[in-house]
Amino acid sequence: MIPAPFDYRRPGSVAEALELLASPGAALLAGGHSLLPLMKLRVVSPDVLVDVGALAELRYVRLDGDTVEIGALTRFCDLVVDPVIREHAPLLARAASSVGDRQVRHRGTIGGSLAHADPAADVPAAVLACGGVVMVHGPDGARRVHTRDFFLGRCRTALGLGEMIVSVRVPRQTHWGFEKFTRRALEWALVGVAVAGESVVLINMGDRPVRAGVTEAALRQGASIEQAAGLAAWNTDPVDEPHASAGFRQHLARVLTRRALQRAAGRVPGGLS
């Protein structure tokens, strides 16, 4: 399977990337591990591919007071081993380590994963749970979008035409839990849960990463972890498929939420490997 023809461009800076992105039919290419498979299937056929994958200026992790800032081109494998991430945003290291396989993690980036906005993706849910903010550059300058307003639907985001993610800022958060249920090792989450502090986000339980709001409210009002987790599937609308019914997924959401909350509360062992 070979993609339809396109012009390949490799900009040397963010400014140049934005310029190229303004041309009709242009698309950004980061790690290419969502985009290239879609292009090979000819689901999408951009006319111009703007390869930002090599922009070293967007590959960094730094601590800025109580905030961890992560360049958009930071790869999953970088998140897994980065000492700042492991200490100050361990949920992101854990979520990144569960993406695909080693080969995929050597290529896929945090910016690409957020922009692709697959509701089954691991890292976007973790960033939302942490209360992350997406830093965007575009034709009209820079703006910041809170992850709570960023995901608009299945593979739909608040990014406008010609805009790109340059970095993600997440508040320090060291109480975390992460659970992912897959049928086979290599697969995406059938259901997953990311917990950071007080916030609980479900993976693949709707058309975007979704906050388990009822569970969060119950916890705030003093419910036990078991009681609160029992409410995790409220207001969720998971897909119903022959191999995993909606009811089964809701069951998984409750069980995985309990485990993730127990992990976050330090009641069960298990850290980063």
Place this chain on the structure above:
Amino acid sequence: MKVTIEVNGTVTSHDVEDRTLLVHYLRDTLGLTATNVGCDTSACGACTVLLDGESVKSCTILAAQASGHMVVTLEGLAGSELHPVQRAFRERHGSQCGFCTPGMIMAVVSLLRDNPKPDRDEIRLALKGNLCRCTGYQNIVDAVEAAGS
């Protein structure tokens, strides 16, 4: 477009279509056919090569993305003797039909670089992106364990 990629220690440079995948550059342009195409959907790992020392699936990378970088394929591993991972696969019968083997070996070389002595669970987890339909994986895990010790 012109791509320039160092492959197995030799700088190669060719005019290719912008949409050329790295695996096709290796197989069709350079004639290095150890790297296989299995699924062509980023799942099986048969096309695994090293890009700047890291395992990647060459069916999911453009030759253009690899331009200016270093690639090692199975052909580039052995010197006058087999690479230790190749030797371990041969001694432990880690290969049957051999289709997955080149990609499997490249994935193992990358794994052992990051984790020189992985235990059996770590080996299985690290190789989840490499499918083998013959061996049942047992002998592959044996081979990696042997190569790591």
